[in-house]
Amino acid sequence: QSVLTQPPSVSGAPGQRVTISCTGSSSNIGAGYDVHWYQQLPGTAPKLLIYGNSNRPSGVPDRFSGSKSGTSASLAITGLQAEDEADYYCQSYDSSLSLGVFGGGTKLTVL
């Protein structure tokens, strides 16, 4: 049972837009802590995709965007491409645990 809740899977056709939600609580996202997003391709380490709720590291396409409101956050991917097929994780900090926490992950399938 992950501290942050994500849908297990989402899918979309090439060129479409998909969103992945991440729901937390008053001890993490709702307490004002930043949300970060990672992309994990099979057999590889996670890669930071979005940090500080909505910021993209250098090299991440602007097709990826993040937002946060209240106790939830979202990752949006526009212009879906085959290479976007991967697992996506949200992450924040939890004050009751004094540790970083992850969502359970969402598998994106490009149809």
Next chain:
Amino acid sequence: EVQLVETGGGLIQPGGSLRLSCAASGFTVSSNYMSWVRQAPGKGLEWVSVIYSGGSTYYADSVKGRFTISRDNSKNTLYLQMNSLRAEDTAVYYCARARIDYACVYWGQGTLVTVSS
């Protein structure tokens, strides 16, 4: 260039001990938030432990009292001492350099720990 290289994984019997190492280059371990994150086979990511630049350490409840995070400043290396290992500790263990907001910017390639008799 920032690099993190984990070593020390392997097959270990339940109840055994193992020490993972994460050799860093391109930055100073002691000046950063350094973390261990694990991923059980086919499962999601779990934050295991963090050590702050000031030396404070924190652990997931699942490993508290059994795992110890530490660093050797002279070797610029992060460690995870794992004792009383259980089958549920089987996972790929990643070390990561985190920002102050806990975003993990840099990751190692991971090392597999298998706890089985």
